[in-house]
Amino acid sequence: MTSTTERLLPRLFLLILAGVLALAGWQWHDRSPLSANLMELVPGTDNDALVTSAEKRMQAPLNREMLVQVGHADRQQAVELARTLAEQWQASGLFEKVQWSLQADLPALRTQLLQGRIAMLPAVDRTLLIDDPKAFIEQRVQTLFDPFAGFSLVPGQDDWLGLTGRIQNGLPKQGSVEADLASGALIATAEGKSWVLLRSRTRSDAFDMHLPGQVADLLAKARGQAAPAGGQLLAASGLLYAADGQKQASREITWVGGGATVGILLLLLLAFRRWSVLLAFVPVVVGMLFGAVACVALFGSMHVMTLVLGSSLIGVAVDYPLHYLSKSWSMKPWRSWPALRLTLPGLSLSLITSCIGYLALAWTPFPALTQIAVFSAAGLIGAYLTAVCLLPALLARVEIRPAQWPLKLAQQMLDCRTALLQRINTPILLALLLAFCGGGLWHLTTKNDIRQWVSAPQALTDEALQADRKEVTSLGLLGIAAFETQRYQAAVDYWTRLLAALPAQDASRSALEGGIARARENLAQQSSPVKARSLKVRVALAESLKNNVQPTDSVFIFARAIKGPAAPLAVKRITVADLPAEVELSDADAMMPQLNLSNFAQVQLVARVSRAGQPTTGEWVGRSQPLASDTEAQQVVTIDSPDN
Known part of the structure; x- marks a missing residue:
């Protein structure tokens, strides 16, 4: 017999759900509240209106404009292609202005x-x-x-x-660009083709959730039209990067969320052998709805990265119905409302602990984590309410006869655990667990770089550079990026082109030549691995300084290149109380993988006493003479001089 509570709870929840759906409809009625602006995820302070307006004006060319070069072997044909594209793009409604000819005021x-x-x-x-x-x-x-x-x-x-x-x-002459008097187009000649400049400005910016993809599709269509006529298009715009980022986010949501969804549905069908148990996925859908509505209500918008990372909520939200569905192995016959009453305390405790864990992220200065915390906490509350108030009513007439293999598998795992505890004491297992966790923490590295959140496609960068092959800033930055990612041949190519574009008297040529040499050395080492090197050092403190130092003062012992970066190639830290001491510096002590002893022929050994614990400055220092990095004999360094 159904109680009053069992009759009222589903109806009350449906009213709440209708209100949330109405709020979601109002939030989405004008425009999509999704955002793709990565700068919204980083910590920062609120600027005044003037600074914000200035930033928007500076970013507008990157976020709203697209520069296209239309190339063809025939000059007149290039002009006609540019004219046709401009007319089509202007008629598309995506662009505020499409300009292919000079229209001077x-x-x-x-x-x-x-x-x-x-x-x-x-x-x-x-x-x-x-x-x-x-x-x-x-x-x-x-x-x-x-x-x-x-x-x-x-x-x-x-x-x-x-x-x-x-x-x-x-006025300076801008390379080979000239104005065509007949058409008003700006035309440059390169590689046997005439290139007509086409400049477009969109009605919205690159952070619009639909516009970048539409612009990218329009550009792809234009390329398809120009190719049969022998034309070629080169494009550069922040909109194209935004379109690629949106595609990447969509792929990740599909793989993470879709993979989890398929796995959960398959598990439910195999374990409970009833199509009706797929209703257990309803709390997941409602949870995602509650999370999205809460984020938009609190922050005004929701970032797509919140959806990507928040998709892990699927696995947590489906746990609530699984708790009382699992009672079907012990409750004969199984009924939804009695099963819920048996598991309700555990479900409530699970909700409280999960929300505490997620909301702890909300106090961090990182907006991305704050959004994820709100999304997850609100989503779990929505999933909990659905599992407690609505789902038992939907499953009230369902009779479940679960498969026995999950129960047998769980029993076998329990038997294995019991046997393991009988053979190995709990303290030993705890020590092994701590050692395992310690090994993971030892290899843990942190990188404060927002570029790890999204990868810029190299094809777009190369195409933008192809439009202006002598743009020195881009060539320099692309070379640095290639060197940092150990793409040394690409770094050599970029920097060689930059060197050819620089004036003969430019002061940066020598540094650039050194970078090219370093990249070629590293490239050679990639093809022929270098044997790891190490230096044995005995460090002592001069007798005259023993009254001028404290036993707790830090002593930094490191090797640095004679010709190369100032950063240490290998470093170890001890205290004055440990002196005299014998240490070994090796590639394992390198601060960065590409800066180690094996990559430099000559080095100098330095030992520095620093009361403040700073490796770059201290009170006393000792230095060796330059030596080969493959020296096998032990070196002696005496700390005997003021560190000026």
Whole structure:
């Protein structure tokens, strides 16, 4: 017989669920509250309105603009392709403006030249005007009477000294780019093709959940149209990176969430042998709904990374119905409401402990963890309420006769545990567990780098660089990134191209050549592994300094390269009380994998006393003479000098 509580609980929960669904509909009615902006996940302080506005203006070209070069062997055909693409993209409704030809606002340009004619005047002309105004005036008079002296955008009566004309003539020439007078297009010639510049600006930004994918699809379609005609498109935009990031997030959600879902459904069917037990997945769906609504309500939006990481909630939320479904092995016949009453204290305690664990993350300064904490806690509450209030009513008429293999498997595992405890004492097992955990902690490394959250596709970077092969900043940064990821051949290629683009007198050429040499050395070592090296050192303290140090002062013993980075190649730390001491420095003591003894031919040994515990500065120091990094004889370093 159904009690009053059993009748009212499902109805009350359905009212709550209807309210949550209505709130979710209101949150999504105008636009998607999902966000893909990684900067929202990092700690920071709230800026004032002026700073925020300035940042938005600076980021707008990256987040809303796309630059495309349309190339073709025939110059006129390249112009026609660019014109066609511009018309199609403008008609798509995705872009606020698509520009392929010069559309100069001459009145505004004249005003700008007049207002800034002193500031924009070339240095040579400014010097002539100040130092020799007579000669300047004479040149101006000659220009006025010379019919072949060119033209100025600003009439002579508005600019008597002709400063704006000198500004026009002094503007730097931008490589091989030239304006096509017939069409107004900007055209560059490279690799036997004419390249027309096409610039577009979208109506929304790269953090829109739909726009980046639509722009990427439109670009792919344009490439498909241009290829049969012999055309080629090169594109660069933050929108393309955003589209790739969204695809990556979708794949991860599909694999993590989808894999967990399929596994749980399969387990439920194999264990309970009833299609109706798939209703146990209802708490998972409701939990995801509660978590999403709570995040949007508290933060105004929900980041896609919260969905990716919060998909682990599926495995926790499905535990609630499994607790009382598992009573079907001992309760004959099994009934949902009596089974719930037997497991309700455990379910409630599980909810409380899980929420405490998740909400502890909310107090961290990392917004990503705060969102995940709120999503998970609200999701668990929703799943708990569904499992307690609604699911028993849905399963009220279901009779479950579970398979016996899970029970037998569990019994076999218990028997193995009992046998293990009989052979090995609990303290020994605890020691083995602690040793296992200690080994994991020993190899634990931390990296404070947001780039680990998302990987930038190399193909997009290479395409953007192909559009401007001599852009020195990009070449330098790409070389550094390749070197850090041990792609030494790519680093050599980038830096070699950068070296060719730099002026002969550029001061950075020597450092760049050194980086190329280092990359080639590392490349050679990758193909022929170098034997790990070590140095044996005996460190002693001079007798005259024993009254000037404390036994607890730190002593840092390290090796550094004679020619190379200043960072230590291997380092160990002891105290003054340990002196004299014999230590061995090896590649295992390296602070970074690529900076070790085996990678450098000559090194110097240093021993430093630091009362503050800082390896870079101290009170007393001892140094060895330069020596080969493969020296086998023990070296002696005496700490005897002030550390200046």
